[in-house]
Amino acid sequence: MEKIRSKFLLNPEVTHLNHGSFGACPKPIFEDYQKWQLELEKNTVNFFVKQGPQLLRQSRAALGEFIGCNEDDVVFTMNPSYALNIIIKSFPLKAGDEILGTDLEYGAMDRTWNYYCGKVGAKYVQQKISLPTFSKEQIIEEFFAGLTKNTKAIFISHITSTTALRLPVEEICAIAKEKGLITIVDGAHIPGHISLDLATLQADIYTGACHKWLLTPKGCSFLYVKRELQDLFDPLIISWGYESDAPTHSRFIDYHQLQGTRDFAAFLTIPKALEFRKNFDWKTVSAEQRKTSQANYQRFAEAANGMILCPISDDFLGQMCSIRINCPDFEKLGATLYNEYKIEIPVFPHGDFVYTRYSFQGYNTQAELDTLFAALSEIRSTTNLLG
Ligand SMILES: Cc1ncc(COP(=O)(O)O)c(C=O)c1O
Structure with a gap:
């Protein structure tokens, strides 16, 4: 994973769990x-x-x-x-x-x-x-x-x-x-x-x-x-x-x-x-990350007191997982995660509900998801942002 991570230009001070919004481009590309x-x-x-x-x-x-x-x-x-x-x-x-x-x-x-x-x-x-x-x-x-x-x-x-x-x-x-x-x-x-x-x-x-x-x-x-x-x-x-x-x-x-x-x-x-995909056997990378992403879906929901949205399988999920949360102020939750925990993850409303979604690209690690879950648990116990 380190080998892959080193190819990206991402700021190491931030936990990047939002590849889905705008992607990230490796150095050779x-x-x-x-x-x-x-x-x-x-x-x-x-x-x-x-x-x-x-x-x-x-x-x-x-x-x-x-x-x-x-x-x-x-x-x-x-x-x-x-x-x-x-x-x-x-x-x-x-x-x-x-x-x-x-x-x-x-x-x-x-x-x-x-x-x-x-x-x-x-x-x-x-x-x-x-x-x-x-x-x-x-x-x-x-x-x-x-x-x-x-x-x-x-x-x-x-x-x-x-x-x-x-x-x-x-x-x-x-x-x-x-x-x-x-x-x-x-x-x-x-x-x-x-x-x-x-x-x-x-x-x-x-x-x-x-x-x-x-x-x-x-x-x-x-x-x-x-x-x-x-x-x-x-x-x-x-x-x-x-x-x-x-x-x-x-x-x-x-x-x-x-x-x-x-x-x-x-x-x-x-x-x-x-060519980059080929050099890094990206199909395998992607399949492994998809597996880890899905394996963490339930934990994500538990940490945030949220709800998963579908059966956990390739039929419904790729390398992104989204949960519905009880959040009275989605902007504040997003800002708290970024400003206090340095975690980049979207928190957004859709219809009548609020959702948060992690992406798990080739450069992401289990440790980053653990950081996210710890942050959500702490926010849940110290604020009213996750009902
Ligand atoms: C499902 C879907 N459709 C369309 C778009 C449109 O992207 P853009 O705003 O870059 O045109 C996005 C962007 O994330 C998307 O998630």
């Missing part, structure tokens, strides 16, 4: 990022105009191989919000149409759906998923109870944000396709965290963040759209790729790759990130 930035500054025009498209293609190809899709069906975006805004802004919605989602989705995406649905009189339906949940079947049943004759698409997180639950997206997409619905998956937490194969997953549209679990620098995410649907979506930024004077073989790439002048160095780090 960060150096690769800076290398590309230097290349750009040394020969700007050549880099933007000539090398850039080719380098981006290579990076898309490497990513495509990793996630199971063709390089021309995936484009880089800064973040999943950007990717989903491309989709939601152009989604062919009319008055009365419905988009079926859950009440566990990421707040920024809820806002985006509500904004664009509101413009045309369509409805974003947030189906309640009971917590704790007990089985995949229960989630699937609760989700599809929201289906009506007006449903046009489903929208679902592969791993949810505040509640850190792996939802049965494989099964849900298969059922949705049988019903003729478009399937849109928010996989912000998936690349590098749990395996992803877009060739078998029946997702028409998928976004993932690479700067979280795939360890790239910030600002590297992707949007995948199945070939047959690509023409539905306009660029979010109209630039030279729209009605291009020199169109390439892919309108999808032309539309979404050209955005005006921007630093796309982070997009180019995918091959290095994949």
